[in-house]
Amino acid sequence: MEALRGIDLDFPTGRLTTLLGPSGCGKTTLLKIIAGLIPASAGEVRVNGRVVTGPGPERAFVFQDFALMPWATVLRNVAFGLELKGMGKDERQSIARRYIAEVGLSGFENKYPHELSGGMRQRVGLARAFAVNADVLLLDEPFSAVDEQNRRKFQEDLLRLVALEKKTFIFVTHSIEEAVYCSDRIVILSRRPGRVAEIIEPQIDRSAPPDAIRRDQGYLDTVEEIWQGLKRYVD
């Protein structure tokens, strides 16, 4: 089955680009191809100019269902990427502690995933991706399994982390509001086989407080514009 056709995209360094589209448009497939988790039937993925096949250290993935090991503590889960690289225990744990603090989970290092809420679990997933110090972070609908209130708080934190970490973020979501709120660029894909329908760069002042952004006229207009464009794909 053909999921994607003629995708030619570049993702600027240090920005957050969102892949948005109707369900089944192949946005998660595209993200997994970029991650190297699914082989593409044609075409290539370049990171910093180099063609990549398969997963690599310059990319880190954040999973929709968190993909945390239930038998491991928060600390071990966050340090797991470093553990796989063979880094020593003290070194990887000190790095993990730093990112656990950065995502706001200090004090939960020795908890197990089932003791955390959905939002907190995804913070663990995010910290794990940060800890390996990849250039590109790939987030596959990271908030879809998180409840609405935690999601808003998490979106605000994500903006802060994007500014702080200066990495390239590629973000898949089906929420228009979330896309407009978080992204520097929004790539809208059409229905299967997914093609690039439109690229939108929301002109929103990110330095404003979160509540001001959500009331910003530019924000509201962009949400409406995208909705008008996507409406025809919804049955």
Added chain:
Amino acid sequence: MALPAHANGSSRAVHPPEAPTVWGKLMEHRPALWRAASVGLFFLAWEIAGRVPISYAFPTFLETLRAFVAMLLDGSLLAAYGQTLQPLVIGIAVSALLGVGLGIVMGLSRFAEWLVAPVFIVLQAAPMAALIPLITFVYGIGLLAKTLAVIMLALPVIALNGYKAVRNANPSLVAMCRSFQGTRWQTVTRVIIPDASPVIFAGLRLGLAAGFIGVILAELLITPTGIGDLITYHRSVADYPEMYAAVVSIILVSTLTLAALEAFELRVLRPEKRTS
């Protein structure tokens, strides 16, 4: 213990805090209490049934208990277990190593699955008691034959559980390990096997229970030794309390061993299940 939502901090709390009474303390250990009560009730029913009596070959609970203590004190029970446990321990050890190993290999490789799984599926379905005489023809009546009986019963369930556990390991965790450039070996040892371990252990528990069946079957059907000998001998001379004591003792040993295995699993392999 679950408390009603309003029990703390609300003016409408139904239960004001009070000094712990004897009854309150008893209620805190309720699951253990119910379990003890259930066992007690069973023994009581047994005692009554033995006194009625439902059959002259059916001793009362107290007679059986007396016989059990006597057999424990004169050393005949311990000597019997010394014999019974040999094929059991060897057979379970072989089945556990071989079964878990084969199960993991079958779960990881379609080829191994195709090659090995049908054998175990057939073995699991076969009525083993009918195969035990065949073992006797080939391997005689010694320790080897009895060990083989244990393995034939225990190995299939251990191997098939291991295979299913590994095959159904969480694909999202496997993808996670791959995305962080875990090698195949790392994926298997750090993600797939830990994720599969609860089901592997369920297989080991079932295998151990099957091993007990296997060793008793072997001792009853091949040559009477150990506990099988105690049961057969006391039945032949109509010492029914002693015969029942031997039967109950093997049930007791089997239950305690299974509980110990479960406790070991919780302690060693699933630390997250201990909290809460």
